[in-house]
Amino acid sequence: MPYEAELAHALLTVTRATLLTRRVFTSSTKGTLSKTDTSPVTIGDFGAQALIISSLRHAFPNDAIIAEEESSSLASNPTLTSEILSLVSSTSLSPEEEARLGGSIKDESQLLSLLDMGKSTGGPSGRVWALDPIDGTKGFLRGGQYAVCLALIEDGDVKVGVLGCPNLPLSDTAPLPTSAPDPDDASTGVLFSATLGGGASSRPLTHTSSKPQTDGVKTIHMHSLQPDNIPNATFCESVEAAHSSHSDSSAIAELLHIPLSQSVRMDSQAKYGSIARGAGDIYLRLPVPGKGYVEKIWDHAAGDLIVREAGGVVTDARGQNLDFGRGRRLEGNTGVVAAPQGVHDVVIKAVREVLEGKKDVDR
Ligand SMILES: Nc1ncnc2c1ncn2[C@@H]1O[C@H](COP(=O)(O)OS(=O)(=O)O)[C@@H](OP(=O)(O)O)[C@H]1O
Numbered sequence: 185m186p187y188e189a190e191l192a193h194a195l196l197t198v199t200r201a202t203l204l205t206r207r208v209f210t211s212s213t214k215g216t217l218s219k220t221d222t223s224p225v226t227i228g229d230f231g232a233q234a235l236i237i238s239s240l241r242h243a244f245p246n247d248a249i250i251a252e253e254e255s256s257s258l259a260s261n262p263t264l265t266s267e268i269l270s271l272v273s274s275t276s277l278s279p280e281e282e283a284r285l286g287g288s289i290k291d292e293s294q295l296l297s298l299l300d301m302g303k304s305t306g307g308p309s310g311r312v313w314a315l316d317p318i319d320g321t322k323g324f325l326r327g328g329q330y331a332v333c334l335a336l337i338e339d340g341d342v343k344v345g346v347l348g349c350p351n352l353p354l355s356d357t358a359p360l361p362t363s364a365p366d367p368d369d370a371s372t373g374v375l376f377s378a379t380l381g382g383g384a385s386s387r388p389l390t391h392t393s394s395k396p397q398t399d400g401v402k403t404i405h406m407h408s409l410q411p412d413n414i415p416n417a418t419f420c421e422s423v424e425a426a427h428s429s430h431s432d433s434s435a436i437a438e439l440l441h442i443p444l445s446q447s448v449r450m451d452s453q454a455k456y457g458s459i460a461r462g463a464g465d466i467y468l469r470l471p472v473p474g475k476g477y478v479e480k481i482w483d484h485a486a487g488d489l490i491v492r493e494a495g496g497v498v499t500d501a502r503g504q505n506l507d508f509g510r511g512r513r514l515e516g517n518t519g520v521v522a523a524p525q526g527v528h529d530v531v532i533k534a535v536r537e538v539l540e541g542k543k544d545v546d547r
């Protein structure tokens with residue numbers, strides 16, 4: 185199978201990092217700092233990023249890396265740096281698995297330099313890993329959904345995607361969670377993955393060790409929704425109205441006759457994983473007027489592939505494919521609309537009708 189080694193490595197390194205974030209999630213202190221753009225970052229984000237970059241350097245030393253965080257956000261804070269080092273030093277994997285990932289991080293100076301190895305500018309050629317160590321940091325802090333996200337992009341195309349979603353139900357048939365997860369519940373925690381042309385899968389978060397290719401692995405599919413059934417669809421969107429316009433999504437739902445009670449607000453790329461396994465149907469991410477925000481590739485690469493491999497279509501709000509070959513951001517796109525193949529056209533028509541019908545053209 186093409187990209188078998190990359191997928192196996194991505195599954196293991198995302199598992200190790202996700203289990204680290206879970207330890208921070210359940211701890212009362214999360215070492216939260218505010219970045220220059222005022223968004224939050226925690227010792228969980230830094231720890232997960234350092235561990236994943238360390239393993240990628242070990243396994244694929246010639247590949248470029250684009251990652252969200254950098255050491256300057258730590259602002260030379262020695263207390264937090266040593267907390268992160270102790271966090272990355274206690275592992276949940278077996279010695280054999282640790283060896284496959286290249287072992288542990290030795291000291292603080294190695295930790296800081298690893299954090300800064302995710303500064304590739306990306307572009308249309310070559311291999312680059314896109315990493316979001318905690319997507320939905322605000323959700324992570326408020327006790328909601330978050331995801332550890334890793335994707336391999338080659339010549340602008342996503343080839344491998346893995347999402348670690350520790351707060352989603354393991355069961356593919358469970359409804360979308362609307363309340364805070366119980367981190368001690370053994371039926372919580374799932375990994376989603378896909379390779380281009382190889383389909384999409386889910387598996388238990390903790391079940392990696394002996395046979396990562398087969399243990400607990402299930403092929404996942406979107407709902408096969410048709411236009412007549414759209415009023416029965418569930419759509420999901422960001423919790424933060426600053427990230428995705430809630431008023432526009434309401435107007436679109438109204439046009440499609442989808443009751444608002446069928447919408448679920450959820451942080452992070454857990455939205456992509458959820459619709460890919462049929463726990464929900466449509467993901468709407470609608471540009472907020474006046475912001476001119478350009479999406480980052482690490483917020484979408486893994487989820488885009490997982491949904492497409494599960495039988496969905498992912499485009500921006502204008503119906504264009506997401507273009508991951510334009511650098512660190514999705515420079516050619518605005519918003520995201522992900523839906524089952526049978527209804528994506530109809531959803532895009534409604535999105536365009538609502539967005540183009542408004543006077544505000546800054547989108
Ligand atoms: N202004 C604006 N508009 C759109 N998107 C933004 C914006 N600001 C941030 N971000 C990115 O949103 C990521 C969080 O994902 P979601 O928006 O899906 O989740 S939620 O808002 O927390 O519900 C979040 O990812 P993390 O930083 O990894 O948490 C950001 O990269």
Ligand SMILES: [Mg+2]
Nearest residue numbers: 223224252321
């Ligand atoms: Mg962030």
Ligand SMILES: [Mg+2]
Nearest residue numbers: 316319320483
């Ligand atoms: Mg993110």
Ligand SMILES: [Mg+2]
Nearest residue numbers: 252316318319
């Ligand atoms: Mg993040």
